[in-house]
Amino acid sequence: MDRRRFLQCSTAAIVGTAVLGACTSSDKNTGPPGAPPTTAKPASSAGAAPTDITLAKTAASIEALLIDAYKQVAASRLINSPGLQTYTSVFADHHNQHLAALNGIITTTNGEAPVSAPNPVVQDQIVGPALSAATTQDELAHLFFTLEDAIAQTYVYAAGAMSRPDLRSSLMAIGGIEARHRVLLGIQVEQLSLDDLFPSPFARSDNPLPPDALQT
């Protein structure tokens, strides 16, 4: 299974780290070498493209999810590696600032309430069970690599679907940093090869989230 489809795994498939591994162990690009990624515009269940506010709220809810997950991991004391401890601390701080920036868009541009709760669909179906099942540092590191991989792709998907240049830039100012998180965990923790980390010269842009994870 493609690693980046991780967040579309079924609830049953994600419970238990053995199955988690099966859900994320293959990241080979099934397309032709060097093929550009798909750039199909996203569609909601109603068939219409999601609005800017939907995309911003969804991204914010995923940021809140990661903040919460990193907090749980810090409290669990399962991570002993100083390097990984540093990364989790720095990345959690980044996600806090990303959430604040997204809430600035949500409240200022759209006049809606800020997002503070983790995405309920991804939390309940995927991350909650996976965090409960993880008992070792390696399992947690693998989960966080997968989450950072997915959120990086979420920004590529969302930025391409935004209607305004300033919003596309704002999202990719965040998305580039998430991509750095992804590759740092991939190299230094997951010890992935460059073939695994760069299946194509271009980032993928399809939606890695379950369809009902969009926050309207």
Next chain:
Amino acid sequence: MARLAAIANWFQSPTQPAPAQPLPFDTDYAAWAESIELAMVALYNEVLLKLTGENVATAARFRDHHQAHAQAYASLAAGKAKGAPNSALIYVQTPALQGAADEATALTSLVALENQMAETYAYGLTLVSTPDVYDRMVTTLPVESEHAAVLGTILQLGPPELFVTGPFENASVGDGTDPRRGFDMATFPLG
């Protein structure tokens, strides 16, 4: 009532319809993006001579990514792409790379260049409105950010250097001297 709701929604999120044809500025930008990507290819070729072991393969892979990016931008440039490296960028950057005394210095220069490429596209996204062009920038930027991070791990950089602009890519450009700012089209014109 429905019309009122539509107007209210427009004010809250004023969608700008995508142009039916690529805008002239956007095809100019794609041609320019091709030129800076080809400059990166040339600059990597300069640095390859100073690298050893696995670092050669890593740099060659990243160089090939820039070649692929250049080809993609050229295809969006409506015939304006010149198929040549950006001469101003080559002029400014080559002496430092040629003068790098050791492998670490050469890699440090590449980290700075990759950071600047990411900042260039973060800023460029504020300028363009043609979907094919901004879609390509959106899928290019993270890869160039990742190049900087991978090269940073070779140098064993810590978080302050791995995230030189902090928690956000910096959507601004300059004259190439500040590694936290991208390349300005006015300073590095096509040609």
